Amino acid sequence: MNEATTQERQHAAAVEPGWSNRNEGAAVSKSQSGVRLSGKLPKRPPGLWRTGINKFRRNPYAVAGLFVLILFIALAALAHYIAPYDPARIDLLNADAPPGTGNHLLGTDELGRDIWSRLLFSGQVSLSVGFAVAFVSVLIGTLVGSISGYFGGWIDAILMRLVDVMNAVPLLFLNILILAIFGSKFSYMILVLAFTSWMGVARLVRGTFLQLREMQYVEAARAIGVSNTGIIVRHLLRNATVPIIVTATLMVGGAILSESALSYLGLGIQSPDTSWGLMLSNAQEFMLLDPLQALYPGMCILIVVLAVNFVGDGIRDALDPRKQPVAERRRWSAWSRFLRSRT
Amino acid sequence: MTEYLVRRFIQSLIVMFLISIVTFGLIHAAPGGPTQIFLSPGLSQEAAKAQAHNLGLDRPLPLQYLKWLGGFLQGDLGYTFKNHLPVGQILWPTVGHTMVLMGTSWLLSLFIAIPWGIYNSTKAYGWSDQTASFISYVGFAMPTFWFGILLQELFALKLNWLPLSDMWAIDKEGQIGDLLLHLVLPVSVLTLGFLAGYVKYARTSMLEVLEQDYIRTARAKGVRESRVIYRHGLRNALIPIITIIGLDLPILVSGAALTENVFNWPGMGRLFVEMALAREYSVLMAITIVTAVLVIVGNFIADLLYALVDPRVQLGRKGGTAA
Numbered sequence: 012m013n014e015a016t017t018q019e020r021q022h023a024a025a026v027e028p029g030w031s032n033r034n035e036g037a038a039v040s041k042s043q044s045g046v047r048l049s050g051k052l053p054k055r056p057p058g059l060w061r062t063g064i065n066k067f068r069r070n071p072y073a074v075a076g077l078f079v080l081i082l083f084i085a086l087a088a089l090a091h092y093i094a095p096y097d098p099a100r101i102d103l104l105n106a107d108a109p110p111g112t113g114n115h116l117l118g119t120d121e122l123g124r125d126i127w128s129r130l131l132f133s134g135q136v137s138l139s140v141g142f143a144v145a146f147v148s149v150l151i152g153t154l155v156g157s158i159s160g161y162f163g164g165w166i167d168a169i170l171m172r173l174v175d176v177m178n179a180v181p182l183l184f185l186n187i188l189i190l191a192i193f194g195s196k197f198s199y200m201i202l203v204l205a206f207t208s209w210m211g212v213a214r215l216v217r218g219t220f221l222q223l224r225e226m227q228y229v230e231a232a233r234a235i236g237v238s239n240t241g242i243i244v245r246h247l248l249r250n251a252t253v254p255i256i257v258t259a260t261l262m263v264g265g266a267i268l269s270e271s272a273l274s275y276l277g278l279g280i281q282s283p284d285t286s287w288g289l290m291l292s293n294a295q296e297f298m299l300l301d302p303l304q305a306l307y308p309g310m311c312i313l314i315v316v317l318a319v320n321f322v323g324d325g326i327r328d329a330l331d332p333r334k335q336p337v338a339e340r341r342r343w344s345a346w347s348r349f350l351r352s353r354t
Numbered sequence: 355m356t357e358y359l360v361r362r363f364i365q366s367l368i369v370m371f372l373i374s375i376v377t378f379g380l381i382h383a384a385p386g387g388p389t390q391i392f393l394s395p396g397l398s399q400e401a402a403k404a405q406a407h408n409l410g411l412d413r414p415l416p417l418q419y420l421k422w423l424g425g426f427l428q429g430d431l432g433y434t435f436k437n438h439l440p441v442g443q444i445l446w447p448t449v450g451h452t453m454v455l456m457g458t459s460w461l462l463s464l465f466i467a468i469p470w471g472i473y474n475s476t477k478a479y480g481w482s483d484q485t486a487s488f489i490s491y492v493g494f495a496m497p498t499f500w501f502g503i504l505l506q507e508l509f510a511l512k513l514n515w516l517p518l519s520d521m522w523a524i525d526k527e528g529q530i531g532d533l534l535l536h537l538v539l540p541v542s543v544l545t546l547g548f549l550a551g552y553v554k555y556a557r558t559s560m561l562e563v564l565e566q567d568y569i570r571t572a573r574a575k576g577v578r579e580s581r582v583i584y585r586h587g588l589r590n591a592l593i594p595i596i597t598i599i600g601l602d603l604p605i606l607v608s609g610a611a612l613t614e615n616v617f618n619w620p621g622m623g624r625l626f627v628e629m630a631l632a633r634e635y636s637v638l639m640a641i642t643i644v645t646a647v648l649v650i651v652g653n654f655i656a657d658l659l660y661a662l663v664d665p666r667v668q669l670g671r672k673g674g675t676a677a
Contacts, residue, residue: 175365176372179649180642181604183611184626188638191630192380264495271497272612276627288497295503295616302507309500316495 059330066329073325079318083311087134094128099283107301117307121297129285130307136286137267137315140201144266147205149259152212153251157243159213160220167217174210182207183272190278200279204269212258219251253330260323264316271312287312362657366650373646374426378419381635426643432636441640444625449607449644451521452614452621456606458537459544467549468595471556475591476583478561486553493550502543502616509539519618540617544610555598560591593664600656604649 057065067073086093095114102123110118117126159170189203223229224247232242271288273279280286287308294305413421425432431441474483510518517523517536526532563569564587572586573579611623618624622641629637 172365172369172372175369176376179369179646179653180373180376181645181649183623184642184645187611187627187630188377188380188642191633191638192383268495268497272499275497275499275612276615277631278627291497291500291503295506298503298507299511302511305500305503305507309497309504312500313492313496317491320491320495 063326063329067325070325070328072321073329076318076321076325079314080322083134083315083318084138086131087138090128090131090135094125094131096125096128098124098129098132098285100124110303118301118303120293120304121300126290126304126307129290130287130311133285133287133290133308134311134315136197136280136284137270137288137312140197140204140270140286141263141267141315141319143201144204144208144269145259145262147201148209148262149212149255151205152209153216153248153255155209156213156216157220157248160217161224161239161243161247163221170213171217174213177207177210183269186269186273187276187278190273195273195278195281197280197284200270200273204266208262208265208269211262212255215254215258216248216251219254220247223247223250257323257327257331260319260326264319264323267312267316267319271308362654366654369650370643370647374423374643375419377639377642378422381639382415382418422639426640431640434634434637436632436634441637444637445622445640445644448620448622448625451619452610452623453606454533455537455540455614455619455621456544456610459541460548460602460605462541463545463548463552464599466545467552468556471553472560472583472588472591474553474557475560475564478557483557486557489546490550490554493546498543498547499612499616501546502540502613505539505542506616519616521620536617540610540613540619543613543616552598556591556595559594560587563587563591566590593660596663597656597660600659601653603652603655604645607645607648 100123102119104123105113105115105119106121106123108115108119108123112118115125115127117130119125120129155170155173159167185207186203189206190199193199220243229242229246232246237246270279270286271291274286274288275292277292280289282289290308291305294301294308298305422432429442431445433440434444470482470486474480474486477483506518509516516538519536521536522529522532523536564583569582569586572582577586607622610619610621611627613619614621614624615627622645626638626641629641
C-alpha cells in the first residue's frame with residue numbers, strides 16, 4: 012500500500028522485530044538496559060529524524076551549505092563586536108579608499124563609510140528578513156491550507172479563490188505597491204513579503220490534507236472523539252512536516268533575494284540602515300568610480316542563498332524518501348516561477 | 355468542454371473583480387488617502403474642496419469604485435494627477451517595449467533550454483548535465499539585477515563594447531541595429547535567469563518519461579535508441595514543457611521590473627516603480643489590472659494547450675487542471 016504515511020511507516024518499523032541499523036552498538040546498549048532480554052534483541056529503529064541527520068551528514072553540498080550559513084549567521088550576529096566602524100559613520104576625508112587602506116579591510120564608499128562594516132550589518136538585516144519572512148509565511152500558509160483542506164466545501168472554495176487572486180497579481184508589483192503606499196519600514200517589509208509568499212505552503216498543506224483526511228486513522232481519531240484541532244495538528248499536520256520544512260528553507264533564500272530587490276529599487280531598507288540590496292543600488296550609482304563596490308554585496312547574497320538552497324536540498328533528500336523526478340520537477344518549476352516574478 | 359470554458363470564464367471574472375477591489379481598496383487605504391496626495395499643496399480649504407469635488411474624490415468609495423471600473427471597461431484608464439495625461443498614452447508604449455525585451459529573452463532561453471535539457475536527460479550526470487546544474491544553482495541564487503550591474507561594468511564601462519543602458523541611443527531612435535545592440539546585455543541577464551529553470555525542467559520531465567514502462571517495451575522490442583528517445587520519449591515529455599510555457603506566457607508583460615531599472619529600459623516594470631515612487635495611483639492601478647488580466651488569460655491558454663497536447667486530459671471532467 013503506497014499510501015502508508017510517514018507515521019504509519021514509523022509505527023510499522025517500531026513493532027517489527029529484528030530491525031537493524033548502522034549505529035548498532037549504541038542502540039543495543041540502550042535497549043539492553045531498558046528491556047533486559049537475552050540473545051538477539053529487537054533494536055529500536057533509528058526513526059525519521061535520526062536517519063535524516065545521518066543522510067544529511069553524508070551529503071557534502073548540504074554540509075558545506077550549512078557550514079557557510081552558520082558562518083554568515085555568526086558574523087551577522089556578532090557584527091557589533093567584529094565591525095571596526097559604525098556602518099553609518101560618514102568620513103568624507105577618507106572617501107573611496109581602496110581595499111586595505113588603513114583599517115578599512117575592503118575600503119570605503121563614496122561617503123567614506125567602511126564597506127566591511129556595512130557588509131556585516133547588512134547581513135543582519137538580510138538574514139533576519141529571510142528567516143522572519145519564511146517563518147511568517149509558513150505560519151499563514153499552514154493556517155490557510157489546514158482550514159481549507161480539512162473543512163473543504165465553501166470554506167475551501169473561498170480560500171482557494173483567494174490563492175488564485177494572489178497568484179494572478181504580479182507579486183513584485185504588489186510588493187512595490189504596498190510599500191509605496193504604506194512606506195518602507197523593516198516590519199512592514201517582512202509582513203509584505205510574507206503576505207505575498209504564503210500561497211505555495213497553503214496549496215501544499217491543503218493537498219496533503221485532502222489526501223489524508225479520508226484515511227482510516229483519521230476516521231478512528233474522530234470516532235474516539237478527538238477534536239478538529241487535535242486531528243489537524245496531531246494527525247494531519249505532522250504528516251506534512253517534511254515538505255513544509257523543505258519549502259521553508261527555500262523560502263529563506265527567496266526572501267533574501269526579494270529584500271535585496273526591493274531595497275535596490277529604493278522601496279525597502281532605507282538609509283541610514285543598510286542592506287546588501289541597498290549597497291548594490293548605491294554601488295550602481297558610483298560604478299564608474301569604484302567598480303569593486305558592486306562585487307561584495309552581490310557575492311554575499313549569492314553565497315548565502317546558494318548555501319540556504321543547498322541546505323534545503325539536503326534536507327529534502329534526507330527526509331523525503333520519495334526520489335521521484337516528479338517531486339524534483341515540481342520543485343524546479345516552483346523555484347523558477349518564483350524567480351521569474353522577481354526579474 | 356463548453357461547460358468547462360464557461361465555468362473557467364466566470365471564475366476568471368470573479369478573480370478579476372476581486373483583484374480590482376483589492377487594488378482599489380489598497381490605494382484608498384493609504385494613510386491620508388488619495389485626497390491628500392492628489393491635491394495641489396498650498397490650496398485654501400475652499401479651493402481644496404472644490405478640487406476634490408472636480409476629481410470626484412469627495413464621493414463615497416463604492417461610487418468612486420464603480421465610476422473607475424466603468425471607465426476602465428470602456429478603455430478609459432484615467433488620468434495622471436501630476437500633468438493630467440491620459441494613463442493609456444503613458445502605459446501602452448511601455449507594454450510594447452517590455453514585450454520586445456521579455457519576448458526576445460524568453461524565446462532565446464526556451465530555444466536553448468529545451469534541447470539542452472533533453473540532451474542532458476539522455477546523459478544524466480554527464481559533464482553537460484553538471485554544467486547545466488551549476489548554471490541553474492547559480493542562476494537561482496544570484497540577484498538578477500546584480501548580474502546586470504556586473505555586465506554593465508565589464509562590457510559597457512570597461513571594454514566599451516556595448517551601450518550601458520536605454521533602448522536607443524539618443525540620435526538613433528527607431529533603428530533596429532541600435533536596438534539590437536542595446537538588447538544584448540539585458541537579454542543576457544534575463545535569459546540566464548529563465549534558462550536556469552527551464553533546463554532543469556526539461557531534463558526532469560524527460561527523465562520522468564524515460565522511466566516509464568512503454569519506453570522499456572520500446573527498447574525491448576529493439577527500437578533504435580534515437581527513435582526511443584525522440585519519438586516515444588520526447589513527444590510525451592513535451593506535455594509538461596508546453597504546459598509550463600503556457601503558464602509563463604504572462605511574463606511577457608509582467609516580468610522585468612528589476613532588469614528594466616538596471617538598464618533604464620523604458621518598459622512597464624520601470625514605469626511601475628517610477629509611478630510608485632511618485633504615487634501616481636491611477637497608473638499603478640491600470641498596470642496591476644492589465645497584468646492580472648494577462649496572467650489569467652495565460653493560465654487559461656495553458657489549460658487549453660494542456661488538453662490539446664495530452665489526449666488523456668478531458669477538461670470538463672478534471673476541473674481546473676493546470677491552473
